[in-house]
Amino acid sequence: MNQTLEFTVIYALIVGSLTPKQVKPHLPMFSKEGKVAYQGVQWLITQGAEPPFTTQGVKAACVEALGAVDHDIGPYFKQVENTVVGQEIVTVLKGAQDKYKLLQLQQLITKQLAELAFDPSAFKAVIENTTSTDTMKSLAEQASDWEDQDDGTTRIALGDGLRDLQEETRGVSGFWVIGGITGSGKSTLAWQLSVLAGRQRPVLYYDLENTAKVLYERTLASMDGDVRKTYEALRSVYVRTEPREVFREVQELGTQGLIVLDSIQKIPSDVHVKRETMEEWLAKLDRLKQDGHIVIVVSQLNRGEGNYKGTNDIEHTADFGIKLDPHDSNPLWSNIYIEKNRHGIHRGFLCTLKREKSWLWTQV
Structure with a gap:
């Protein structure tokens, strides 16, 4: 699998844009570390937690609950952060309020998983259609504390x-x-x-x-x-x-x-x-x-x-x-x-x- 695509899917899983059920059919194509990250998110959900999570939180779950070795899984989560944060898609993955946009994103990721191809321009097209109202609403809700x-x-x-x-x-x-x-x-x-x-x-x-x-x-x-x-x-x-x-x-x-x-x-x-x-x-x-x-x-x-x-x-x-x-x-x-x-x-x-x-x- 394209590594950038795997990192994008794992990040989407962590922040709740994708569910474990949506990702599971494609799991055999993931790296060993990617499978552990998937299991970490799944474990948190079984404990009653709800996304969005952080990469740090999922990593802690992998180490403490699943027995992963910190120095093995830690660099993987760092790669996920470094790869995805540098892309515009993080805006939609973390903050979009428009559920239709998120549905488009889910469908796009599923399609690219099936084709084993990563096309950043396709994500950009979804992002450019995200309204500024969505962003302002998100920021306003975050200001209460x-x-x-x-x-x-x-x-x-x-x-x-x-x-x-x-x-x-x-x-x-x-x-x-x-x-x-x-x-x-x-x-x-x-x-x-x-x-x-x-x-x-x-x-x-x-x-x-x-x-x-x-x-x-x-x-x-x-x-x-x-x-x-x-x-x-x-x-x-x-x-x-x-x-x-x-x-x-x-x-x-x-x-x-x-x-x-x-x-x-x-x-x-x-x-x-x-x-x-x-x-x-x-x-x-x-x-x-x-x-x-x-x-x-x-x-x-x-x-x-x-x-x-x-x-x-x-x-x-x-x-x-x-x-x-x-x-x-x-x-x-x-x-x-x-x-x-x-x-x-x-x-x-x-x-x-x-x-x-x-x-x-x-x-x-």
């Missing part, structure tokens, strides 16, 4: 669970820094904000310590083991481990999103160039903010000190900076202190958070 404030700034609403932080900031915007000593829960908070944002906007989460599998398991635990709910929450959250790819991957998003780096001190490993490189990274991330993306940087703090470890430029660059400090009397609690507040007047202690289900912060 992002608050457009009077000053024109787009913010991520934090909800009742973080009420004082929500009241003080009106939501996450601009460039945030979340600092804390090891074990204070700063990464937990950054991930929680990412999951909140991912309901309606894409999130690129660069974790230089934990794998996507670990973060998935934490989210699953915080959602009482509900697989369907977990995959719905994470379908627009993309975990990455190589921040040097951030600008290319931001371009592939095609829209403004949330960019998270956890943590700034973990790049690079060469201590002789750490200060210079950290400053360069802060400048790069600040440019992303200027382009309309929201940026969150996790920063390691020195024990007993309030300053962000490594460079004062971290605090200088931030619009809003907080410190999580473990509570003296309860290991599951942390106090939040505002260290930087460019657009507000509150500094110092703000509130106390408690861990719920190990990986979720709520206000005491």
Whole structure:
């Protein structure tokens, strides 16, 4: 089978433009990895989850539920993303509201499968007939969790669970820094904000310590083991481990999103160039903010000190900076202190958070 056609079909299967039933008759022609990807989607559906899924989510299902080897199946899903994202068909596969257009697309893919031929121009013809109204409707529906404030700034609403932080900031915007000593829960908070944002906007989460599998398991635990709910929450959250790819991957998003780096001190490993490189990274991330993306940087703090470890430029660059400090009397609690507040007047202690289900912060 034409490899590009296989990748297109797998992507259509992942986002729900095709069903396993439609693809099954052609399965013998797929590569070994393609068959595993098909089984991953099918398994998620049997667990009660509904498309659209993400390539990351289906890959996790293949590894955890089907026993696939991450370093074998991972590159395949990366190829699927790289191939399809570069084509215009991704617009229809992910966002078209016109069911007739999707039916045309399904018929086109089925026809090309039968003929074992890939014709991108045929997809383009379907796409060019997709109305701008469809696109606007999709974007309008996605905006509900992002608050457009009077000053024109787009913010991520934090909800009742973080009420004082929500009241003080009106939501996450601009460039945030979340600092804390090891074990204070700063990464937990950054991930929680990412999951909140991912309901309606894409999130690129660069974790230089934990794998996507670990973060998935934490989210699953915080959602009482509900697989369907977990995959719905994470379908627009993309975990990455190589921040040097951030600008290319931001371009592939095609829209403004949330960019998270956890943590700034973990790049690079060469201590002789750490200060210079950290400053360069802060400048790069600040440019992303200027382009309309929201940026969150996790920063390691020195024990007993309030300053962000490594460079004062971290605090200088931030619009809003907080410190999580473990509570003296309860290991599951942390106090939040505002260290930087460019657009507000509150500094110092703000509130106390408690861990719920190990990986979720709520206000005491």
